[in-house]
Amino acid sequence: GTVGAAGATGLALGATGGALVQSAIAATPSGGTGSLSAVGAARVAFHGERQAGITTPLQAKGHVLAFDLAPGAGRKEAAALMRRWSETARRLMAGETAATADTGIALDAGPCSLTVTFGFGHSFFERTGLTARRPAALDPLPDFSSDRLDPQRSNGDLWVQIGADDGLVAFHALRAIQKDAGDAARVRWQMDGFNRSPGATASPMTSRNLMGQVDGTNNPKPSEADFEKRIFVPAAGPGPAEHAWMGGGSYAVVRRIRMLLDEWDKQSLAQQEQVIGRNKATGAPLTGGSETTALDLDKIGPDGKAVIPANAHARISAPAQNGGAAMLRRPFSFHDGTAEDGAPDAGLLFICWQADPLRGFVPVQRKLDRGDALSAFIRHESSGLYAVPPGPRDGEYVGQRLLE
Ligand code: HEM
Secondary structure, three states: OOOOHHHHHOOOOOOOOOHHHOOOOOOOOOOOOOOOOHHHHOOOOOOOOOOOOOOOOOOOEEEEEEEEEOOOOOHHHHHHHHHHHHHHHHHHHOOOOOOOOOOOOOOOOOOOOOEEEEEEOHHHHHHOOOHHHOOHHHOOOOOOOOOOOOHHHOOOOEEEEEEEOOHHHHHHHHHHHHHHHOOOEEEEEEEEEEOOOOOOOOOOOOOEOOOOOEOOOOOOOOOOOOHHHHHOOOOOOOOOHHHHHHOOOEEEEEEEEEEOHHHHHHOOHHHHHHHHOEOOOOOOEOOOOOOOOOOOOOOEOOOOOEOOOOOOHHHHOOHHHOOOOOOEEOOEEEEEEEOOOOOEEEEEEEEEEEOOHHHOHHHHHHHHHOOOHHHHHEEEEEEEEEEEOOOOOOOOOOOHHHHO
């Protein structure tokens, strides 16, 4: 759930996006004097039906990391860790300091829309003796022919996503989460990302990715009737009682997708636009209109060919082409310097949310894997799938309904 302006607009990832920081509930800054700017004061609620960081508008900075439970740590240690992590997330998201030995990194700043989101990987359930309560939706993703996955940077027992509109606030939360892990869990992998900063554009817009494309336009919107059903597990579903703890939760697919930017940049503008099926500058479909105009997939050009090519990314990934399969894409861009091949080690920390990966990511990626025009310019380098439980009620910690 969200508080303040972000709550009123709900999700703002798409064309209407980014309006979160116009007004905000006064935060309690952890230091400094005077009142905070709107960006600094913007605060997202920790408690609620949903965990924060799913329908929260994209933040400027992100840290995404997975932990493995330490040898010997089981359900009891995992429960204590989730309790510590939840308390830290609650405090920091409210603009308070950590409960013990705060590092001071975020002093003077407000919460800056900080969110901390927690999930459980497939292996978590063996480690904690809870396999009977592991939903089938968490079964490992199938292999895709174009995958070039690094197992070291994939999966993990526990997953944490941190987002904030300030780099220091985000890093402060990262350090606190790492320190809380103590002897119970160790970092398996970590990735750092970014998006547009609030205020960078004249008015709130859909963000761009590192290929320069407007990215996020056709995301499912909270105003749509089937939004909840597509993105969140039903709160009181017909499923077995052992899986009731996931009611109101969501599944996150997380992939480090490197962009082959040197190759991409060699393409002409027209070629780049054919790859996606949209105008690069405006994000409008090649069949005309504005960014929010629907794609006209049937339109034939003067050359007798489809105006939006058969292998255009936006055609292949559209729900109508995939039996209605849909997901909420909420990524960060990443840039980790120069790779061994001399090209930028940069791309998209692709994070997508859905009620069931078999009705979201999997069928769409299967199709993209078979011949998406974008495939020649990207490489999937890591993969994770996590069960992200519902938001905690007052006094509850995240995952309590599974672990208590
Ligand atoms: C749409 C870029 C990977 C699923 C788009 C659009 C762009 C884009 C520019 C059009 C604007 C929009 O509607 O957001 C990229 C890039 C990727 C990537 C650069 C990799 C680096 C993926 C993957 C999936 C995916 C891995 C899922 C398996 C979708 C979907 C749409 C979309 C569902 C909306 C289609 C529609 O309903 O019109 N993507 N994408 N994308 N993409 Fe991707």
